Amino acid sequence: xxxxxxxxxxxxVVGAGTMGNGxxxxxxxxxxxxxxxxxxxxxxxxxxxELAGATGAPAFGDIETAIAATGADAAYVxxxxxxxxxxxxxxxxxxxxxxxxxxxxxxxxxxxxxxEAVNDAGVYAEVNYSNRWNPPFIEAMRSVESGxxxxxxxxxxxxxxxxxxxxxxxxxxxxxxxAWFLMSHCLDLALWLGRKKALTVYASGGRGELAGYGIETxxxxxxxxxxxxxxxxxxxxxxxxxxxxxGGAEFNFKAIGTKGAITVDTTYQNIAVTAERHRYPxxxxxxxxxxxAFVRGIEGQGRTRVSFEDGLEVTxxxxxxxxxxxxxxxxxx
Ligand SMILES: NC(=O)c1ccc[n+]([C@@H]2O[C@H](COP(=O)([O-])OP(=O)(O)OC[C@H]3O[C@@H](n4cnc5c(N)ncnc54)[C@H](O)[C@@H]3O)[C@@H](O)[C@H]2O)c1
Numbered sequence: 001x002x003x004x005x006x007x008x009x010x011x012x013v014v015g016a017g018t019m020g021n022g023x024x025x026x027x028x029x030x031x032x033x034x035x036x037x038x039x040x041x042x043x044x045x046x047x048x049x050e051l052a053g054a055t056g057a058p059a060f061g062d063i064e065t066a067i068a069a070t071g072a073d074a075a076y077v078x079x080x081x082x083x084x085x086x087x088x089x090x091x092x093x094x095x096x097x098x099x100x101x102x103x104x105x106x107x108x109x110x111x112x113x114x115x116e117a118v119n120d121a122g123v124y125a126e127v128n129y130s131n132r133w134n135p136p137f138i139e140a141m142r143s144v145e146s147g148x149x150x151x152x153x154x155x156x157x158x159x160x161x162x163x164x165x166x167x168x169x170x171x172x173x174x175x176x177x178x179a180w181f182l183m184s185h186c187l188d189l190a191l192w193l194g195r196k197k198a199l200t201v202y203a204s205g206g207r208g209e210l211a212g213y214g215i216e217t218x219x220x221x222x223x224x225x226x227x228x229x230x231x232x233x234x235x236x237x238x239x240x241x242x243x244x245x246x247g248g249a250e251f252n253f254k255a256i257g258t259k260g261a262i263t264v265d266t267t268y269q270n271i272a273v274t275a276e277r278h279r280y281p282x283x284x285x286x287x288x289x290x291x292x293a294f295v296r297g298i299e300g301q302g303r304t305r306v307s308f309e310d311g312l313e314v315t316x317x318x319x320x321x322x323x324x325x326x327x328x329x330x331x332x333x
Pocket of ligand 1: 014015016017018019020041042043044047078079080081082083086087101102103128129130170171172180181
């Protein structure tokens with residue numbers, strides 16, 4: 001068992017993939033005050049062992065064994081999009097605080113079951129809509145709260161990835177869509193900044209490029225979301241930006257309010273390096289601050305929180321968006 005100080009939260013990282021690696025290394029590297037890595041769990045033994053080797057924490061093939069061996073009291077869940085429910089239910093039943101990756105769930109039924117599980121167990125739980133800790137959006141929230149831009153009325157948000165992301169990095173991209181993977185962030189930002197309840201959606205998308213690589217999902221999805229107060233938003237998520245794209249993502253956000261407007265573009269990361277190729281190295285990092293906020297939240301001190309109810313709201317909107325993609329019509333959320 002790793003050495004730890006009294007009061008420190010002992011984390012399990014469930015899912016030793018891209019996100020699990022990042023969060024486990026942050027915890028093991030002492031980058032999150034008040035939290036340590038107690039163990040890593042993955043059903044893929046090789047992945048668990050690799051991450052265990054890199055962090056010095058023990059590896060496990062299932063959550064029950066990991067809890068029994070480590071006495072962990074918190075968990076970060078980074079399993080694929082549609083596979084969050086079972087780990088969350090197991091962790092809740094065992095009384096651990098839970099930070100689960102976005103989207104909370106890919107069905108409304110799963111989202112409700114997860115809310116019931118954490119409520120029944122009385123555990124602290126959040127969804128990792130991490131852009132709420134992305135510095136430009138923290139500033140956007142300050143601007144909204146100050147009243148200077150008035151009531152937000154119109155959103156125009158795009159979050160896109162180069163094709164190598166679904167083609168080479170994400171082994172399960174054929175089991176999800178760019179809307180679940182990317183648009184979920186954009187919808188959560190509109191929900192958080194505008195406190196908007198989605199009423200109806202219309203969505204359209206295209207297929208073909210990824211199918212050519214044997215990945216049966218949408219290349220891109222566009223959605224128009226109408227909110228209960230008459231505001232609306234246009235959202236784009238695309239998975240086929242060229243691989244020559246100079247950064248890991250294209251992320252443009254515009255919100256127009258009754259008294260002003262906010263625009264954010266994190267694509268360029270405040271730096272361009274032109275060497276063998278032109279690129280924008282990632283500089284706007286917020287993951288440690290997000291995890292720190294979760295730890296403070298467990299202790300009842302969090303300011304920003306992503307509740308499972310907010311996660312349900314985004315899931316409901318996305319379920320309607322996928323219905324609209326199939327029906328070709330406007331769908332009620
Ligand atoms: N917050 C963000 O900015 C952000 C960014 C990227 C991805 N994500 C989300 O994080 C989640 C994980 O994405 P990723 O890119 O790390 O995926 P990944 O494929 O790299 O990793 C997922 C891991 O989960 C493991 N796994 C599957 N079922 C499991 C189970 N029942 N128990 C334990 N391990 C299990 C897999 O073997 C795999 O190693 C997704 O929901 C994704 O949408 C969030």
